[in-house]
Amino acid sequence: MVQGDVMHPPLTREMRAMKRSIHIEAPVETVFDSFKNPAKFMDLDPGGTQVDDVKVTKEGVGTYVSWHAKIAGLPVRGFSVITDAVPNKHITERSSNGMVGTWDYDFEPEGSGTKMTLEHHLESFWGIPPLRNLMDLVTARLNDLFMARVKDAIETQGN
Numbered sequence: 001m002v003q004g005d006v007m008h009p010p011l012t013r014e015m016r017a018m019k020r021s022i023h024i025e026a027p028v029e030t031v032f033d034s035f036k037n038p039a040k041f042m043d044l045d046p047g048g049t050q051v052d053d054v055k056v057t058k059e060g061v062g063t064y065v066s067w068h069a070k071i072a073g074l075p076v077r078g079f080s081v082i083t084d085a086v087p088n089k090h091i092t093e094r095s096s097n098g099m100v101g102t103w104d105y106d107f108e109p110e111g112s113g114t115k116m117t118l119e120h121h122l123e124s125f126w127g128i129p130p131l132r133n134l135m136d137l138v139t140a141r142l143n144d145l146f147m148a149r150v151k152d153a154i155e156t157q158g159n
Contacts, residue, residue: 025113039065060085
């Protein structure tokens with residue numbers, strides 16, 4: 001067998017990215033501060049992620065959360081760490097689990113609120129395109145649902 005021929009594609013982990021933006025009717029500082037603690041919104045995760053431990057740093061970088069969830073019925077454990085934080089502008093959160101991937105959040109003023117852009121980079125372990133495409137579709141829908149829930153939570157806390 002030749003690696004990468006038509007009948008036997010190479011087994012690789014491919015980084016895939018999904019990008020979404022949403023307007024949140026709250027100041028940039030409020031939205032940014034909400035995302036400095038990755039455990040804050042885990043209860044809003046449509047995937048049912050549960051927090052095991054969390055340590056929040058003042059500046060954001062080094063903040064981590066350990067978690068567990070079930071993905072496709074299988075128990076999965078991992079942790080996420082904020083590896084980059086530019087106050088009121090950007091946060092990068094990396095997960096120990098490739099299926100969860102890396103999350104980049106960008107924040108910018110927009111009208112009387114904040115435009116928050118999420119870019120989710122995940123590694124696809126699925127070598128067969130139909131399975132990879134299905135995983136991408138499910139992940140996109142979960143990201144959209146998560147963002148809507150976060151928007152609602154932040155806007156409601158302000159009232």
